Amino acid sequence: MNNLFVYCEIEEGNVADVSLELLTKGRSLANQLNCQLEAIAAGTGLEDIDKQIIPYGVDRLHIFDAPGLYPYTSLPHASILINLFKEEQPQICLMGATVIGRDLGPRVSSALTSGLTADCTALEIGDHEDKKENKVYKNLLYQIRPAFGGNIVATIVNPEHRPQMATVREGVMKKQILSPDYKGEIIRHEAGKYVNDTDFVVKVIERHVEKAQNNLKGAPIIVAGGYGVGSKENFQLLFDLAKILNAEVGASRAAVDAGFIEHDRQIGQTGITVRPKLYIACGISGQIQHIAGMQESSMIISINNDPNAPINAIADYVINGTVEDVIPKMIKYYKQNSK
């Protein structure tokens, strides 16, 4: 009772990275709260799913394995969480800020009249003093998220209502297996006790999922371009540099909106969060929304002909010049010196 729950998303038998990241975060929060970490897996054909989940330090895994639970639809998964939470009374529930998590979370929070904070970038435990009520709440979940188009960061708490619910985007937290031999309890529930037949009213007729075309999330080096790159053709220079450095190419929202490059390479608050060892920002001015998605890079090089570009403030090296001028030189001197 009163434990921390993580809802695990499953696509074709694989637990989503974002869910594993949340299990890692959930484990450390549970340690702080001195409670157990519990996980929920709902789908079809989940015989071995525990092997992917328990090693992250999960003490109890709730499995709902039944036909019709995959692919995901809103109502059956919502009923599972709502009814399970009525029994288990979790203090915290975390899920991915994915299409599924953002479809499911609000529905569950509404049914349980609990608070939900979307797209958190940090989760912490702390106390909260309500001065008006003269009350102190111990060990609440601080749900920290950007707001107002990324211009401010707000810390949200849910003093009275449980569970405290939050969604987090993929890549924001780090995933790490706690122990391959971790011992957790596996509870296989009878889905019919939690889900009504009427929950299956929405049918998936056709489904088409493609594997990611790039490996931005895991790339150790990223060459990213912004509006200042100027054109689709100039982006080719970034691809050339990326090729010799074994890097991936990313972009700011402005470059994507301008049509220089496809949307799935967007880095930032509304795109992917990355933390490579080297981030080469080309013609990126450095809007807050972009910086939020790459500021944890170990080293940042900014190539910009505007010496006052905001991104320069967080860069280790600033090269004052244009992309057309600087990148060919980088390629040339890399080739000359790398052997």
Added chain:
Amino acid sequence: MNLKIVVLAKQVPDTRNVGKDAMKADGTINRAALPAIFNPEDLNALEQALRLKDQYPGSTVTILTMGPGRAADIIREGLFRGADNGYLLTDRAFAGADTLATSYALATAIRKIKDFDIIIGGRQAIDGDTAQVGPQVAEKLGLPQITYAEEILGINNGRITVKRHIDGGVETVEGPLPIVITVNGSAAPCRPRNAKLVQKYKHAKTVTEKQQGNLDYTELYNKRDYLNLVEWSVTDVNGDTAQCGLSGSPTKVKTIQNIVFQAKESKTLPAADREIEDLIVELLANHTIG
């Protein structure tokens, strides 16, 4: 088939074009510096509703918005583009609502509207980016939901088919009416204002606006009932004030901080051959690259 469609629309500050004066020195938002606009994805939702109306003549599109008095602009904007009528949910009791209290208020208003087949709104509003109100309204009304919609493909035998975006792909789903749908920004853009409709509705006003204007056009408004925009208070929709606004919001804002990034000590180089070569050599030497 005559569909009754309710479009949920929100007036939002335009957070996409935040200038330097958008934040005050004390770190709070300077709302006056941000224009109030029709939430972009709600316009995509309106377009989907209007397309259904085109396809099934005799259908009606109703705008439902919650906000202060000036949010009546949202209803007028909807009317200019082809909506048939609208309701402004406005009351001090609604102020300070988080998504749960907002969806409670909207659900009470939708129950008062009573007769509906489709509730449709944008996936999320740009001032909060939560995407929560749609599903929460659906839950409060006990209706199924289809979120992240790209396009309504058709309606057959009381079931609606929708193409929706999912992570890494698309799917087509089908569900029964009545239903709640939320629409993505990548869906078809909304049609522009129609000049004739602008002429017809430009004087559409709420009771409050008419009082503020202090002009007596009683006769005109009596004759042309479509110019009377309906305002609903919490009492009008039989709302429980304990579930509205700040008191109905389980989430509380503990602190707000202006974003300040830790500036590093950076080294600035000119774009000259020698400096770039030195940098590359250094990066190779410390194994950052290569």
